[in-house]
Amino acid sequence: MDLFDSHCHLDPMRYLDELPEVVARARAAGVSGMAVIGTRAIDSEAAADLASREVGIVAAAGIHPNDVGEVVAGEWDRIVALAESERVAAIGETGLDWYRDHAPKDVQREWFDRHIRLAQRLSLPLVIHTRESIADALAMLREAIARGPLAAILHAFTGTAAEAAEAIDLGCHLGFAGMVTFRSSAQLREVATTVPIDRLLVETDSPFLSPEPLRGRRNEPAHVVHTARCLALARGCPPEALAAATAANARRLFRCR
Numbered sequence: 189m190d191l192f193d194s195h196c197h198l199d200p201m202r203y204l205d206e207l208p209e210v211v212a213r214a215r216a217a218g219v220s221g222m223a224v225i226g227t228r229a230i231d232s233e234a235a236a237d238l239a240s241r242e243v244g245i246v247a248a249a250g251i252h253p254n255d256v257g258e259v260v261a262g263e264w265d266r267i268v269a270l271a272e273s274e275r276v277a278a279i280g281e282t283g284l285d286w287y288r289d290h291a292p293k294d295v296q297r298e299w300f301d302r303h304i305r306l307a308q309r310l311s312l313p314l315v316i317h318t319r320e321s322i323a324d325a326l327a328m329l330r331e332a333i334a335r336g337p338l339a340a341i342l343h344a345f346t347g348t349a350a351e352a353a354e355a356i357d358l359g360c361h362l363g364f365a366g367m368v369t370f371r372s373s374a375q376l377r378e379v380a381t382t383v384p385i386d387r388l389l390v391e392t393d394s395p396f397l398s399p400e401p402l403r404g405r406r407n408e409p410a411h412v413v414h415t416a417r418c419l420a421l422a423r424g425c426p427p428e429a430l431a432a433a434t435a436a437n438a439r440r441l442f443r444c445r
């Protein structure tokens with residue numbers, strides 16, 4: 189199988205000196221591509237460094253909505269510098285999180301808007317986190333797309349079929365993470381079957397959200413195979429075909445070989 193983990197956080201802080209083994213296990217499991225996503229300037233820079241060393245790894249630079257209340261002086265300039273340096277393939281992780289109230293809504297909106305405008309200015313795809321906020325995020329994306337083109341990825345999608353349809357109408361790609369494999373997620377699996385194959389992505393969101401049967405353990409990109417198999421089963425297609433199609437989508441979006 190040829191797999192692409194379209195969303196993982198492989199910052200050295202979380203994996204310490206195990207990172208080479210984590211990448212090696214991913215490769216052994218058929219994960220030839222990984223998008224390593226930043227949540228602050230420091231891990232965005234680490235992601236760009238990893239991407240420059242490892243074939244098939246791309247990086248995204250951004251500040252996570254749960255962290256926008258703690259941005260330090262000069263931090264946004266570092267994100268912009270990374271984005272302009274061509275060392276990153278995407279902008280994010282950005283978005284809106286109404287579940288956790290780490291930052292006020294207006295502050296989160298302002299930072300989401302900044303990331304949107306940066307992605308549009310540099311023609312880079314935007315990696316979006318939503319939690320109990322899909323309708324508001326889609327409204328902001330609709331406004332942005334009225335101004336100009338934007339390639340958006342709704343990562344770890346957990347919305348309804350109607351929300352998925354609206355996102356697809358806006359040209360978004362939808363990433364599915366470990367929760368789609370949970371026994372209790374029959375409805376989400378149903379939603380995943382409605383997504384056109386050319387808009388579908390698989391991801392781990394490592395180190396979070398381990399899929400069944402590894403739920404509860406620290407996640408890593410090698411585990412994306414379980415999510416791909418689960419989606420293939422739900423959609424009634426061979427796992428190899430689903431893996432190849434989602435990997436091709438990720439490579440097209442992130443412009444990698």
Ligand SMILES: [Zn+2]
Nearest residue numbers: 195225281393
């Ligand atoms: Zn993430």
